[in-house]
Amino acid sequence: MAVDARIRELGNRHRTLDEQIQREVTRPTADSLHVRELKQRKLRIKEEISALEARV
Incomplete structure (x- = not known):
């Protein structure tokens, strides 16, 4: 059961990062380095x- 809870927690973090990425790329002065770091964190969570x- 602990594994299922961990998967749910990671799924929530993955969605949160996706939302952060979307907000960042829609900003007029998007920070591409920050976006890249967020995407890398999101990928590690997905893995x-x-x-x-x-x-x-």
Whole structure:
């Protein structure tokens, strides 16, 4: 059960990062470095979710 909770938590963080990325890229002075860092964090979370789902 703990793995399912972790997957849900990571899913929430993944959605939050996606929202942050969308807000950042729509700003007139979007910081491309910040967007890249957010996308990298989002990808790491997605990879962790995939690894956990493979174990279940």
